[in-house]
Amino acid sequence: MEAGPSDGGRETSDPLREAQARLLECQVCFEKHGACKERRPRNLPCGHVICLECVVALAHPETLAFLCPFCRRPCKSSDTSDCLPLLQLLEILAPRPTRPPGQAAVALQARPRAPGPLVLRRTFGGWGTLLNPTGMALGPRDGRVVVVHNGRRRVSVFDADGARVRQFGERGEAGGDVRYALDVAVTPDGCVVVTDAGARAVKGFDPAGRPGLVVRAPFRLPWGVAAAPRGAVLVTDLEAGALFLLQADVAAGTVLEARRLRAGLLGPRGVAVSSRDGAVAVLERGGPGLRVKVFSASMRLLGQVDPFGLSLLFPAEMSAATAVTFDPEGNIVIADALHGAVVSLGRPGTALDIRPLVTRGLSHPVALAYSEDKSLLVLDGGAHSVAVFKAS
Structure with a gap:
């Protein structure tokens, strides 16, 4: 047997x-x-x-x-x-690392084409001034910094030196109510446009903070917003999976045009417009993680960066990307919240050129912007403040 x-x-x-x-x-x-x-x-x-x-x-x-x-x-x-x-x-x-953490980032910084590291010059805001901030924009004429957050008055305006000069958008305030702000943009004439997820609307205020604009249709869940040429703004809609162009007289509360520029996007969030050539970058969330899609000013697809392509060159995770912008030279720049880093991806339509810009000093970056003097402003949600970096 x-x-x-x-x-x-x-x-x-x-x-x-x-x-x-x-x-x-x-x-x-x-x-x-x-x-x-x-x-x-x-x-x-x-x-x-x-x-x-x-x-x-x-x-x-x-x-x-x-x-x-x-x-x-x-x-x-x-x-x-x-x-x-x-x-x-x-x-x-957890496996034991075979090389010191951050070694890959240091090696990339040492490449001949990489610029010198950005140095933290100052911070402003802080706990008690900003509460869980989510979006930031710079005024094109006066360099003022506009931040949306979850404090009693949802919109805070700082001058170029970091002193708070104005607050508005208090929840429940007649005509100026902001329930849950996600992002903010400043138009060329100084008007402030906010995406309000709580109201599922886009809201606008004149330069003095007086409410004037509330737009609900055609939006389902407006998320990211960025100033576009000729006074318009671009708005991403997470639920609709689309990018919209909104042209309005903010102070008068009149919508001149609201049309869809691009459909079929996967959970679009952040959006940015290049001041150099009008290119548009959209941060998408879908599939295996997040990715950046880049379009020309005429909305022709120039390319995209996905998690696989980025992981080959930099120890960052696209699933942790929280913000996108363009630097003054037209390079795409993203914030990596997981590693507290800011990374340049190079020019749209060219080979991926990864250059770490900031690798320390940040807790949870959620928004990015460049000032006229080419300083990089980073809204740090973890520190409830704005950090200003410049080249050394």
Whole structure:
């Protein structure tokens, strides 16, 4: 009679593989948990665990409420907490680095074509002045810095030296209500345009902060906004998957034109317009992560940067990209919130040219802008402040 297999010959499951599938991945997005920001595992009040990015994605932007995706128990993002046992397990299983962290970035900075590192010159704002800021824009005539945040008055205006000169957009204020601001732009005549996710509308204020414009149709969830030539603004719509052009008399509250420029975008968020040639960059969220799509001024697709192309050249994750802009030379620049970095991707339509601009001194960059003197302004959501960098 043929002998049966011994216990030692039985096929057993690999506990590490099982842990990888059941514990080390978020069961909503199926991305690996990690110790850094968006990938951090968070305990829900019901006991289930999902990553921080999924908590933010599921939560209502105004009330922070959502339902557990597994048991449907109501909760709020503010009620979640780090899953410490899982974080400790991740630390134990983490591979030991074979080279010092940041070595790849330093090597890229040393390339002959790379500019000198940008140096932090000053900061302004801070906790008590700005509360969880989300968007920033510069006035084209006076260099004033306009920031939208979650404070009592949603719009704060600073002069070129960083002193706050005006606040407006208080929630509940008649005519000037801003519920949950996501982004802001300043038109050539100094008017301020805000995307309000709480109201699902685009709202405008004259240079003195007086409300004048509220536009809901054709928008479903307006997100990013940027000033365009001839006084227009470009608006991305996350739910519609589209880019719109809005031309309006902001002070009078009159819409002159609102039309869709581009459809079929995947979760478009940030948008930027090059002052050099009118090129348009859109930060998309879809598929494996985020990507930047670049169009000419006539909306012809010039190219795109996806997570795979970026990871080959720089230790950053496109899934952590939070903002996009153009520098004065027309190079595309993105903020990497996971690593607290700012990276230049080169000119649209050319080969990818990765150049780290800022690799330290930032907590959670969420918006970028360049001033007339070519200083880089970074809105740091983690520090609730604006950081100003210049070449050394």
